[in-house]
Amino acid sequence: MKLNYKLGELIRNIYVKNKDLHCNNLKGLSMTKEFRASTSNIVGTDLSKYKIVAYKQFACDFMSAIRVHKMPIAFNSEMEEILVSPAYAVFEVIDENIILPEYLMMWFRRSEFDRYADFRSDAAIRGGYGWNELCETEIKLPSLEEQRKKVQAYKTITDRIELKKKINDNLEATLTAIFKKMFIEDNTISFCNKKLYELTETIDNRGKTPPNNNIETPYPLIEIASLRTDGRIATYRNCSKFVTEEVYNSWFRSGHPKQKDILMSTVGSLAELKLFWGDKGSIAQNIVAFRCYDNNLPMYLYQYLLRKQHELAAYEIGSVQASIKVSQVIEYDIAIPPKELLDSFDKISTQLTELIYQNEADIDVCHKLSDTLLQRLTLQD
Known part of the structure; x- marks a missing residue:
C-alpha cells in the first residue's frame, strides 16, 4: 500500500447546487471545524445557488485561513444534507479503501494543519490557501486497520463530550x-x-x-x-x-x-x-x-x-x-x-451549577485527550 500521498490524489471537488430548492438546512462553518446554525438573513435569498453537502462530504471556507489563522473545515457525518454558501468548497474522499473520511477529518483537526495552511497563506504570491494548495498538501497514511482504530478511539472521546454537553444542556x-x-x-x-x-x-x-x-x-x-x-x-x-x-x-x-x-x-x-x-x-x-x-x-x-x-x-x-x-x-x-425566594433559588441553582461545572471539567479532560490523539497522528506523517 502506498503511504505517501498528496491530498489531490485522495479527494475530489463536488459542485452540486440546490437547484430544486429541496434543502433548506443552511449551515455555516465554525472555528472549531463544525457546522453551526447560520446567522445569515436569507429572506429573499436565492437558495438555488447554494451548495449541497451530502453524507460523508466536507465543506471548507478557504477565505478564512489568512484572516483568522485557522482553516474552517467541517464534515457531514449525518444522513441529512446540509446547505452551505456558494463561496465554500465542497469535496469528498475518492476511495474509502485508501483513506477513511472520518480519519481525514481528524487529520484536518490537527493544530499542525492549521499552522501549515496559515504558513501557505502568507507565503502565497496572492495570499490565501485555496483548492490547489489543499490538493498539493502531503499526507502519510497508516493502514486502514490503524485508521479505524484511531477513528474509534477518537469517537469514544467525542461521544463522551457530546453526552456531557447534553446533560449540561x-x-x-x-x-x-x-x-x-x-x-x-x-x-x-x-x-x-x-x-x-x-x-x-x-x-x-x-x-x-x-x-x-x-x-x-x-x-x-x-x-x-x-x-x-x-x-x-x-x-x-x-x-x-x-x-x-x-x-x-x-x-x-x-x-x-x-x-x-x-x-x-x-x-x-x-x-x-x-x-x-x-x-x-x-x-x-x-x-x-x-x-x-x-x-x-x-x-x-x-x-x-x-x-x-x-x-x-x-x-x-x-x-x-x-x-x-x-x-x-x-x-x-x-x-x-423577597429574601426567602432568593435563598431558595440560590440553593437549587448553586447545586445544579456545580454539576454543570463538574461536567465541564470532564469535558476539558476529554478535549485534552482528543488533542493528544490528534497530535499523535503527526507521528504517522
Whole structure:
C-alpha cells in the first residue's frame, strides 16, 4: 500500500447546487471545524445557488485561513444534507479503501494543519490557501486497520463530550424553567427595584493588557472567546493566553473574579454573560465582573441579566468597535424578590451549577485527550 500521498490524489471537488430548492438546512462553518446554525438573513435569498453537502462530504471556507489563522473545515457525518454558501468548497474522499473520511477529518483537526495552511497563506504570491494548495498538501497514511482504530478511539472521546454537553444542556434548561416558574409566572410576588451598582461592586481591570503568553499556567486570562459559548460558566478551554503567578498576584488593580461573580463583555460581542466558577482566572481587556454584596443574590442576578441581555447590549455607545459603558450599565434597574425566594433559588441553582461545572471539567479532560490523539497522528506523517 502506498503511504505517501498528496491530498489531490485522495479527494475530489463536488459542485452540486440546490437547484430544486429541496434543502433548506443552511449551515455555516465554525472555528472549531463544525457546522453551526447560520446567522445569515436569507429572506429573499436565492437558495438555488447554494451548495449541497451530502453524507460523508466536507465543506471548507478557504477565505478564512489568512484572516483568522485557522482553516474552517467541517464534515457531514449525518444522513441529512446540509446547505452551505456558494463561496465554500465542497469535496469528498475518492476511495474509502485508501483513506477513511472520518480519519481525514481528524487529520484536518490537527493544530499542525492549521499552522501549515496559515504558513501557505502568507507565503502565497496572492495570499490565501485555496483548492490547489489543499490538493498539493502531503499526507502519510497508516493502514486502514490503524485508521479505524484511531477513528474509534477518537469517537469514544467525542461521544463522551457530546453526552456531557447534553446533560449540561438539560441542567441549563431546568434552571431556566425554575427561574421562570418562580419569578416570571408567579404574579403574587412583590418586587423592589434597585440599581445594579447598589447590589454589586465592579471588578474592572480594563485599560492595559497584562504581560502574557500562550504557555499554559494555572492562571488563564479570560477573554471574550470564553464568554461567547453555550452554558453559564466561562469556558476555560477557550483561553489562549496565560499570565505568570507573579503577574497574577501583582498586576491586576481590581483583583480577580471570585466564584459566583458575573462576567460581562463590554467590547465587540456585547453583554455576553457568564458566571465565574472555580478559583483561578483573571480578567483585563473587554471584560468586567460584578460581585454581589448579598451572597444569595448572584444566581438570581445572573439569570435576571441573561433575560435582559438585549437591553444591556443596547447601551452601545457607537464607536469604531462596538462597546458599552459600564458606568451606564450599573444604572440598570434590577427587580429584587423577597429574601426567602432568593435563598431558595440560590440553593437549587448553586447545586445544579456545580454539576454543570463538574461536567465541564470532564469535558476539558476529554478535549485534552482528543488533542493528544490528534497530535499523535503527526507521528504517522
